Amino acid sequence: ERAETYRQAGRFEEAIADLCARDGCQEVEVVGGAGDLGADVTAVTPDGRRVVIQCKQYGVANKVGSQDLQRFGGTCFTIHEADVAAVVTTSDFTAPALEYARQCGIVCVDGRALDAWCRGTGPSPWDGTGIEC
Numbered sequence: 001e002r003a004e005t006y007r008q009a010g011r012f013e014e015a016i017a018d019l020c021a022r023d024g025c026q027e028v029e030v031v032g033g034a035g036d037l038g039a040d041v042t043a044v045t046p047d048g049r050r051v052v053i054q055c056k057q058y059g060v061a062n063k064v065g066s067q068d069l070q071r072f073g074g075t076c077f078t079i080h081e082a083d084v085a086a087v088v089t090t091s092d093f094t095a096p097a098l099e100y101a102r103q104c105g106i107v108c109v110d111g112r113a114l115d116a117w118c119r120g121t122g123p124s125p126w127d128g129t130g131i132e133c
């Protein structure tokens with residue numbers, strides 16, 4: 001059920017926030033909207049790190065590109081003071097986007113990894129195992 005919740009229009013950010021809370025985060029907030037400077041969800045992980053997540057609900061054919069990552073990369077650490085910065089998408093990432101994310105230390109969560117996170121069979125973005133680019 002949870003895996004399908006995020007697919008509903010207008011519920012993606014809230015579903016990601018719910019997953020953060022489910023996995024023990026505190027101070028979980030949906031902050032997306034005009035002027036959000038790239039942050040859609042912020043939270044504090046169980047071990048005290050600040051996580052900032054950008055949510056990209058795209059169709060399978062529409063991949064997250066390097067420009068998306070660059071915009072987020074320009075604010076996630078400096079403006080939002082993230083200890084962990086992640087981009088979560090329902091689709092996939094282009095190769096240049098993955099390379100940029102790897103260089104900047106941004107965690108990329110594609111549709112498959114998101115499904116696994118929802119089911120509890122895969123790591124959360126702040127655990128990063130098997131997700132980090």
